[in-house]
Amino acid sequence: MRLTAAQALVRFLAQQYVERDGVEHRFFGGCFGIFGHGNVAGIGEALYESPELLTYYQGRSEQGMVHAAVGYARMRNRLGALACTTSIGPGATNMVTGAAVATVNRLPVLLLPGDVFASRRPDPVLQQLEDPSAGDDSVNDCFRPVSRYFDRIWRTEQLMPAALQAMRVLVNQAETGAVTLAFPQDVQAEAYDYPDDFLRKRVWRIPRPLPDEAGLAEAVALIRASRRPLIVAGGGVIYSEASDALRRFCEQTGIPVGETQAGKGSLPFDHPSALGAIGVTGTFAANRLAAEADLVIGIGTRWSDFTTASKTAFRNEGVRFVNVNVADFDAAKHAGLALVGDARATLERLAALLDDWSVDDGYREEAARLNAEWDAEVERLYTLAHGPLPAQSEVLGAVNDASAPTDVVVCAAGAMPGDLHKLWRTRDPKGYHVEYGYSCMGYEIAGGLGVKLAAPERDVYVLVGDGSYLMLSSELVTAVQERVKLTVVLVDNHGYSSIGSLSRSLGTDGFGTQYRYRRDGSLGVDSEQRDDHLPLDFVANASSLGAVGVRARSIAELREALEAAKAEPRTTVIVVEVDRYEGVPGYESWWDVAVAEVSDSPSVRAAREAYEAARQDERSFV
């Protein structure tokens, strides 16, 4: 079929399907795009000519489009994705941050940045970077380290192998992440006779690989020999739809579970084996059992420093790790016994091999008791009745109360991810969506849009700080345009409160973290009581973008506004001011943030001393 390369790509994408457990879906749910000279007449023309092939979504910012695609892919458990097309130059590089979000979180997105003329005829074109020493460099080379696969389509026929490689990586549960096909604008528009074979329907089967029997036998022996084993459930449990298998495994063996950010929701919050969040933002329940665990079974986790409390969480002298992971890269971490395989299939196999074994009753009861004690702490923080401004934890409590079990809470950066990790009562494996692999400010609203596009039947609650909102809230307009309803709760604490409290703990007094006017040459520090916050009106801002803007002056007003938002078909932004200094404490955990080794400031010197002492507890696990 004689098609332009762009037309062929769009036809190809529309014909890609995935199948897991006998259920088949189309892989691409559409294509986000912002047009410029680098794609308007290529991919833009192809989408215009055949709108039935791929739904076109118009973005506000290229970064926001990729966030939406990331949210979509995560909500679809990596079995669905969106493509993103941009012009060349700034439109393209605006996607680099989004690419990193996708790749760090191991979520599939297909990026199609336009690129400079392959022919080089009109060089330098508008927005072209000229490298005097390399004619084949363009700004799109920035995508290489943040993509799991990168190619540039120099020739029309080269589209075919590139598109097939792109699909191989996108659907590969171990490899997936951002896939970038840089697409020179002249090649997009050039025609070629594409064979029918390239354009036929293609179904990619998503396997559930099992670790080898010898590895399983070794793991079973380690589990049988352990007295205080602990599971750390990561995002892989959710993506593999392994939460039921995990619950059965825990009920059978009595092994309790701590959850990472991506793994939160692996067990419902009130399950007796659920210890909740683990690590820096963990509960005392999980962190106490982690400290004593003699065997740690990581399932689908990449062992970030937040999960391991910078390698201080696991203090038992002889602790060993067993890592169930579809990616051998992650399975090998912490010198663990690597069980390379799918989470669900591996859990089912382990359950069969351990059907006569369980932890002792005392340990089982200890976990259940800790679960109940932790929930009492959640209740306390949900109902602090702090004044005059409420505490953030009360806001989370109100949103948790207002939301249905299958609704989704979305967040990414600031103080809320940690508080949500600790306090959110998760009742459904897909109910908790905090992007904490890259913790990218500005993900919240755009990511929430992607979640809602993937799961229109669920209500989506986006929790966003004032800082994140100011960084990237423009996809609100896309939500309005698509009549996609989000309920956004904007927590206003006049700046970067999370970094403010981190700064105070490291001796630098919240410097540079408040939204204030400059006075006497300075923006001030936290110990200086000033009341000259910037005159930001987020209610007016949200309303001006077409959302319903509402101010809540108390928790009671917030509850009313949340109820009103349920009945409202449009996107609502509820703005609530909280007490910046009333944070949720940490629970028996530590995070390694490097402190200045020399400083004129006595508070920094004191922080450095404490830092050096705390670092003594860091372990290497090699």
Ligand SMILES: Cc1ncc(C[n+]2csc(CCOP(=O)(O)OP(=O)(O)O)c2C)c(N)n1
């Ligand atoms: C894009 C990006 N820039 C910087 C950071 C570092 N950072 C983490 S939280 C934070 C402040 C966030 O402010 P806000 O959204 O108001 O949340 P709060 O800390 O007040 O809860 C910053 C600057 C980040 N995570 N992402």
Ligand SMILES: [Mg+2]
């Ligand atoms: Mg803030």
